[in-house]
Amino acid sequence: MPSIRTLRAGLIAGVTGAGLLVSPQVASAAPVLGPIVVPVGGTATITDPAANYPSTVAVQLGVAVCPAKIALATAAGPWIPMVTAKTSTSVSFTVPTGPVAGANGAVKAYNACVYDTAAGNSVLQGSTTLYVGSPVTAGPASGPSGGGNQIVVTAKPEAPVFSGVTSVAAAFTTGACAATFGTPSAANLVPANVSKQSGTAVGLTVPAGVVATAGGAPTPYTICLYDGAGATGALLTAAPYGANVASVNPAAGSYLTSNAVSVTASMPFLTGVPSPGALLVAGASCPATYGTTGSGPAPVAITGSALRRISATKLLLNIPPLTLTNNQPTPYQVCVYANAGTGALIASSSYTAALTATPTAVTPSAGPMSGGNIITVVGTDFPTEPGRITATLGGVPLTNIQPINDRAFTALAPAHPVEDDVTLIVTTPMGTRTLIGAYSYLNMIRVSPNTAPSTAGNVDVMIAGSRFLSLPFGTGGTSARIYLVSGVYNGVDAADGSGARANGPVAECTDVLPLNDEELVCTLQLGRRLNAAGTGYFDPSTYTSNLDNDVVATAGSRLVTSNAGRFSRNDVGLPVWSPMNMIPSGVTVTAVLSPTRALLSKPATMSGGGLTLNIGGQPLRQFGNVLVTTAGSTTVGLSSGSFTKADVGRVFGNTIGIPNGTSILSIGAGGSTAIISAPATAGTTFTISGVTATDGSGMITSAAFVGNEMPATIGANTLGIPAGTTLNSVNPSAGTATMSANAVGGGQGSLTLTRLVSGMLYAGAPVPDGSYHLTIVSNGANDAVLTDQDYFQTDVTSNSTFTVAPF
Template sequence: MRTSQSSSRFRRIPAALAVGATAAVMLAATATPALAVGPVAIDDSTGFTGGGDVINVTSSAQFGTGTNGVTFSSGATCPATYTTSGTNLVAASVVHTDASNLVVTVPATVVAPVAYKVCVYLGTTVASSALVNSPNTAPVYTVSPAAPVLSTTGGITGGGNSITATLTNFLTVPTAPAAVFSVAACPTTYGTPTSNLAATVTKTSVTVGTLTVPAGVVMPNTYNVCIYTGNTAAATLIADSSADYTPTPPTAVLSPTSGLTGGGNSITVTSTSNYLNGVSSPGVAFSVATCPSTFTASPANLVGTATRLSDTVASVVVPAGVVSASPGPAYNVCVYNGSDDGVSTLVGTSAAAYTATVPTVALSTNVGVTATSTPITVSSTNNFLNGVSAAAATLSAPACTSTYSIAAPGTYAATTTKIANNKAVVTVPTSVVSASPGPAYNVCIYSSNSGPLIASSGNVKYSVGSAITIGVVSPAGGPALGGNKISIAGTGLPTTPGSISATIGGYPLVVTPVSATEFTAIVPAHEASGPLPIKVVTPSGTFYSSGTYTYSNGVVIAPNTTSNTAAPIYVDVQGVGFAGINFTTTTGTTSTDTNGHVYLVSGAYDPTDTAGKKATPPIAECTNVLVINDTELICTVDAGDSLSTAGAAVTTPVPDGTYTMTVVSDGRMDVQTGGANADVTFTKTVVSSGSTFTVADY
């Protein structure tokens, strides 16, 4: 069967033939003697519904010199004289080349499947022009169904979409054509087709028809599109697409498109097509390849559980065999109209692939000492050990492999003990080694010592280093303001920048490695406290210094001198902890209340009650305190006024002399500063030797 009408079958008529044709017309008026009846042949005996084919008709000089009539007759024999009625179809054109050859164009009215006799006459006078060829042995021209071009050649299973069938002049039938989709060869007549496989054809022109694909066109079949002259049982076949139409599964959207390795989570599979129409118990399988056309029950760990929620939505529980890898595989989600192995057909497939991800576990510690067996706890918010009875783990310098393996260099097997579905203990073996700089190891958890990867430490790596010691701190103390440099001794210290971090009292130090036996650090500001050890963290673990460091209650002031005859001056005071003190009543008139104050004291301030007076009371108050931040404040010193021993403001000038500036959080008498009865809310700041304040004339 032809699939198209070849242009090569249309022959160009030479100009000389046109002249011959004109001569034939001139000679038609002149009577010609009857020629002998004899055999006639054609060079092409087949064609398509709709005609248009060009054939050569030849004889032994029987066609004379005039006009010839040619008809295509579906009757038993050619009529004896030229006729255009009944079963005789007049050729579209006849060109008389010579007495032995005619170029004939097949009429558009020929239809399939009919065998036509080609009848040649000596003229075109109805009922008069005589038949040239033998009536019983006329050449036969057989018309086959046309082979139109389909657009498109596929669509979603279950039909509903429109396609076009296109071929020159194949829809010349006067009645409305009809179509049937058939997995078998097209029947020669319309007959009684299955209702859900029949379709109407809308003629756009004699060349183009539009069909709506019926609902019975489903996977995994391929269909012939059969077009008939009408929808009656006897209507004849005029076009056959020759198995050109293939239904495809509708695409569906997954939500979500990923989940944890090992499955167990639920996803929805949603399509704009009613892909589950009539499907009560869908089957589902996950496949790294293209979805098979029928349900496959093997491997079982890739078969999910599907629940139909509507014609367009199914809920699917992801099976255990859906696992991650490096790089991770992408799974097609394949939905079937049942779960009969090798029988149930594909009705939908995911538009986007589903991927499995490995949960990240937290490590109780990510550092250890070389050649030391170290247990670490791995835990997650996900139940990554659900259903796992014999988990296995590796410490791997390369990336975690998709399945358990210790073949790669830098990979070590680690003993694993399951504690709960979301927690296990991994014991780092003594064989794990360090280098300079030390390698970082991925902690990889597997379902068994031959199973898939089920969890990893992600971006957090485990490191090991040589055992170290941390010794004394020098100097062993300094002011609360910080900023001074200290030196910490030790052994086995790493020297790579960034390999050591340290804190004191929870505050970070700025560390600089010096050698394997020393590093230096800049001390941060800290409230008065101590003695405090230095906490040191290295790739080998966390260590504490054997020596300690103490913060003293020192402040730094500027300026540090005035005259009792001079105008009041502003004093800048730097220390630690000022932001937590209430300085709202520093007017010089309430120096003994519960709020904070800045005093000038002759010697070491002592608020102990001695016969109704402080043992060492302030001489004067620095008033109008303004806190800049936690480490700085400003206040006003007026040496022309002072305080009585009871703390009352007096106009007596402060005697010349050297004083210490003391910041307190509570100005009351008898507030304890030490011992068992110490008031924990009290803070007294004692000046250092460089922070004395002098009143004198200059």
């Protein structure tokens, strides 16, 4: 009967495949149990090279120390699992229902006891610790001797072992995982940069103490992961890892193409090996000797010029195109032998054949030339481990690359000159892929506020962008300008020869004040729109358009058609009438859809073609000798009557002292005054000097009369003329004027006169409600894009939108 052996607590499992892969030194030293973590229903194997198990064995699982003889199985434990396989040195069994894992698949320790029989006179053969839980995997599962490489330990989605854990600590060991983390020291090989990425993933840097021993097979280690780095941090789970004698660089590549790699080691593993052999083995460990046959997929031999010995520590290989398993990244073992005949294994490492990461789109597809905005690159087969993706956009590296999953990553776009359709190049360990026309760099601006009603008067707008201090902002000529445009600004002369621009501004943001190179403020006046040529404000008081025998209308419809295409944007908001009574009274043009189509504010009352429609040219309101103005003032008054809310936005025409096209911005309390958009050029109160009045006479004389003083009312004076007397007539050539009353006493001096004037209010010409874009142009002259080689204008984006709306 074999002697009783206490099996080493078995977290020394194989690195590849289901079997064990241990160094000869470890295999002869103590028995092992694997895999490292076993789920309920999974198979565990106890292997003891020094044992000699009898033909009949039994296994008992429980939480108590193994008794000398096997105990009676119960539902609450201990449990007697089914033995599925046995040799003289190994026993395999299925973990039964009863033992349970910890929270979220974390491991829970049980004692596994091996007996020579299940009978009452059984004898304990040995024992070990079995960890029940949800297995985790390390990726990659092996690495170079001396560590320093990055790996990610990943749990299954249904068992997020790291969820609810604030921090994760890790240690590498060639022995058993301790139940708690303990005190960090060089002996327990604590890795650097352990970071919890999610409930199912932890990233870490392999410590320098993880080294390979002599021999071709990887030296097995166990990664022990704990709940926190404190001494009492409990064991969460564990994963196998192997330290290779040699390392392959790069360690992965596209399965579709040939890839050159180097196999290097810190020790001279090729000393005395002038003609090494090399095999690629998928899904299994390296054979002990060179051979291209086996139970699994046939190894791939690398021969001829694809294998080159460079030195005793370096071998170059040209990896051929490989096959994938289930169209997923597939690990291969790179196996190096003393020769390509019967040579022994002298080194091995891992290489992954994978789909090369392929970008398919960038979102958003455009951004500012200043960069710094977050973009998302979507595609396929992106690495999810940090640091394994690099990329350039328009030849400039992306920064802060953050993997989301294997289909997307985010990054910060770099600064780049304005350019459309630049190329994205993505590089991963599996290769490089290019996406042409991936992204455009725009000369963008951002406006705030981005909406206002046309009745708001002057609106101060903040604009964020770039290069503002270098722009010569002004009011004319080749100065830089800020235009409000419907769509994309086009300053080229229209083809009709009208002098208008192909798509000119509807308004201008003036009084530009750059605060710095990236911010300015300007004032937008929405109550007055520019004319079609963009050279000044549109004046509805002088505008008429008569569409004689040109219009098609349908009764009940607001849409009218001009056969000759005579509608223009100047028609918007203006009153219309028809001598044919085709429309009701009080109708205006709501919108001009095209030169041939327009919308009216009310539907037509008759149908037909060849109809006449007159636009503009009619005042909406007239004031008879009641307007009061002051030269230089923007306030006007009424001596009788009142302004109304409907007058806001309307413009004056044919009114003495008020320039044509001047609009009413607001109405004062009670309606007796109004604020206008431009100051009056003359006042209704003025003075005539050198006046002589004669007692009892209704005539006065003065050389200062010019003929425009009538009608006027005389104010208080020292000439004996009753206040309120009016001038009936003026003869400037004779220097005389007649009055409505005679002077009493007479005298000489000056007279203060008040000349109330008549006025006409026409339809307003505000910027129509709608969505526009603010556009900065470096040169506001017509055809500047054709004549100025340095011309540029900002791009139309969602950030440049400005909406004119009632609220």
